[in-house]
Amino acid sequence: MNTRELQDEINRLKKEKNICILVHAYQNHDIWEVADYVGDSFGLSQKAAQADADTIIMCGVRFMAETVKMLAPEKKVILSNAIAGCPMAEQISVEEIQELKKQYPGHTVVAYVNTTAALKTQCDVCVTSSSAVKVVKAIPNDKILFIPDCNLGSWVEKQVPEKKFVFVKGGCPVHLSMSTNHVKLVKEQHPNALLLVHPECHAEVTAMADFVGSTTEIMSFAKKSDAKEFIIGTENSIVQHLQFECMGSGKRFFPLSKTCICQNMKLTTLGDVYECVQGIGGEEITMTEEMRLAAKRSIDEMLKLG
Numbered sequence: 001m002n003t004r005e006l007q008d009e010i011n012r013l014k015k016e017k018n019i020c021i022l023v024h025a026y027q028n029h030d031i032w033e034v035a036d037y038v039g040d041s042f043g044l045s046q047k048a049a050q051a052d053a054d055t056i057i058m059c060g061v062r063f064m065a066e067t068v069k070m071l072a073p074e075k076k077v078i079l080s081n082a083i084a085g086c087p088m089a090e091q092i093s094v095e096e097i098q099e100l101k102k103q104y105p106g107h108t109v110v111a112y113v114n115t116t117a118a119l120k121t122q123c124d125v126c127v128t129s130s131s132a133v134k135v136v137k138a139i140p141n142d143k144i145l146f147i148p149d150c151n152l153g154s155w156v157e158k159q160v161p162e163k164k165f166v167f168v169k170g171g172c173p174v175h176l177s178m179s180t181n182h183v184k185l186v187k188e189q190h191p192n193a194l195l196l197v198h199p200e201c202h203a204e205v206t207a208m209a210d211f212v213g214s215t216t217e218i219m220s221f222a223k224k225s226d227a228k229e230f231i232i233g234t235e236n237s238i239v240q241h242l243q244f245e246c247m248g249s250g251k252r253f254f255p256l257s258k259t260c261i262c263q264n265m266k267l268t269t270l271g272d273v274y275e276c277v278q279g280i281g282g283e284e285i286t287m288t289e290e291m292r293l294a295a296k297r298s299i300d301e302m303l304k305l306g
């Protein structure tokens, strides 16, 4: 089968079996084309809560599929590739957060959604890159313990100066591979290009940007902008997706770094998605009802405030 035939077969099977395919923005474009919804972490959790399907296939990484299961417990939830995880999700253990909570009493524990379900049970509210500022502003406490992404945390801190933040060491190894040297180099080659970055980047890189936002926000900014050239400071698939979406507009997109590739996001192939719709691939996400309810509180709080 070629790509088009495989996509047709996936579309036929998903209709026949009432399956919804949710796709994170970092997935490859051939997977985007069979999606019912493509978006950032916040959009994906909203869609998971609303999805009217018997089965949801989450093409992304494990914490995303876990979030879907928390919000849609009656549905069968499949992670597209069983070994696709986010290394940041496991940077802090349950024991460590319990210690930190003793060390910082009276703080609201804000967790980036890139965390395990077990860790979410210990947190007050989750945030995503697109909801973090709004959610943190709305928290009725000015003492915030922010885990595990210090760079996202310090970007939020700049926009919510009225609150006091404690950060715990952590971050995304993919975004942290981009430095201010990359910015200087690519800016020399494309002096008129706007720099659009994800808040998981180093604070020094974020400080040089013309726009900072989630994957979806970066894409909408580039699509709406009158500018013609853009340097993309996030996973490189966004360069390719923007090329597709802005075809014919004369806009040009350049990666900030050649190596900004999330190997975990790239594990899922169109073949994996085909096996998932056939009912023979991926991994079905299960969790105890106790764990689900305890972890879901922080997601519900985010959806309420964000």
Ligand code: 13P
Binding pocket: 025, 039, 040, 041, 042, 114, 128, 129, 130, 172, 200, 213, 214, 215, 216
């Ligand atoms: P977004 O919420 O921007 O999609 O980010 C998810 C992620 O994992 C970024 O590395």
Ligand code: SF4
Binding pocket: 061, 085, 086, 087, 088, 114, 172, 173, 174, 175, 200, 235, 262, 263, 264, 265
């Ligand atoms: Fe995790 Fe970074 Fe990959 Fe996003 S890009 S899934 S934060 S490792």
